[in-house]
Amino acid sequence: MTLHGYYRSSTSYRVRIALNLKGIAVDQVPVNLLEAEQRSEAYLALNPQGLVPTLMVDEAGQRTALSQSLAIMEYLEERWPTPALLPDDLLARAQVRSMCLLLACEMHPLNNPRVLKFLTGQMGASEEQRLVWYRHWVAEGFLRLEKMLTTSAGRFCFGDTPGMADACLMPQVYNARRFECDLAAYPRILAIEAACHELEAFQAAQPDQQADSPAA
Ligand SMILES: N[C@@H](CCC(=O)N[C@@H](CS)C(=O)NCC(=O)O)C(=O)O
Structure with missing residues (x-):
């Protein structure tokens, strides 16, 4: 998987913590928000909102771009349930x-x-x-x-x-x-x-x- 993010973006930071807690290694691609790279044509093709993070996932023979940090964390939780980020109850x-x-x-x-x-x-x-x-x-x-x-x-x-x-x-x-x-x-x-x-x-x-x- 590849995480497109920015070092000081709090939403990218959330996803990095979630990945680390689960012990999942990903490639990281920096998107420089100060240089407005999030609004480049290439990035908008992945994330039409023009926001970081975006997690690129290869699954079922296709490459999918996931946006919104909470949706990404929920995906990680459902895809790799342990160690869990949410309690059982x-x-x-x-x-x-x-x-x-x-x-x-x-x-x-x-x-x-x-x-x-x-x-x-x-x-x-x-x-x-x-x-x-x-x-x-x-x-x-x-x-x-x-x-x-x-x-x-x-x-x-x-x-x-x-x-x-x-x-x-x-x-x-x-x-x-x-x-x-x-x-x-x-x-x-x-x-x-x-x-x-x-x-x-x-x-x-x-x-x-x-x-x-x-x-x-
Ligand atoms: N609700 C979104 C918010 C994403 C967001 O606001 N990202 C900020 C960085 S923390 C961003 O990309 N800002 C760039 C901009 O506003 O142009 C999420 O949780 O992923």
């Missing part, structure tokens, strides 16, 4: 998916670079207003997630096994740190971050570990 699986959706649908899109660019461009927001916006949506999301974690978390978002919710959480924490958000009010999230940092699957997925990172 049906209700528990729904709880983990709720956390994933909070992170991926209520937080990530609001603070996506193209939204921030629109704010400071067409909407005329200042850099300071951009930061207020960014930090507001981090606080709003993390406050709710922190409450959900009171009933679900062990060492990780759900119990003591790392999984799909942790793969969604870690990139959001990474982004929040880049924008110097105050995370002191979220002790459970910080404890989960520390637990994830101990694992090779999460370490190897970090943006600065990727070949297209300037830090590499």
Whole structure:
């Protein structure tokens, strides 16, 4: 399989964590978002949305392009069920998916670079207003997630096994740190971050570990 992504893209980061947790090796093709490579004709032929990630899969004699990080993680889970990214219990699986959706649908899109660019461009927001916006949506999301974690978390978002919710959480924490958000009010999230940092699957997925990172 081939993963088209960008080192600092949180959605690519999610998929890298999921692949690493499952022990699946893939080829990686960098798509430089700063150079607008995601909008090149060649890339749009794979992913009409012009977003990363895209996972290219060879299966049943054909090559298929999968987009949307949550759909990709669900594919990986169904195709290679062990080690699992979701718990066995049906209700528990729904709880983990709720956390994933909070992170991926209520937080990530609001603070996506193209939204921030629109704010400071067409909407005329200042850099300071951009930061207020960014930090507001981090606080709003993390406050709710922190409450959900009171009933679900062990060492990780759900119990003591790392999984799909942790793969969604870690990139959001990474982004929040880049924008110097105050995370002191979220002790459970910080404890989960520390637990994830101990694992090779999460370490190897970090943006600065990727070949297209300037830090590499
Ligand atoms: N819901 C999508 C979001 C994908 C997305 O927003 N990707 C960003 C990077 S994190 C992107 O490609 N941005 C490029 C652009 O906005 O032009 C997913 O989960 O895969």
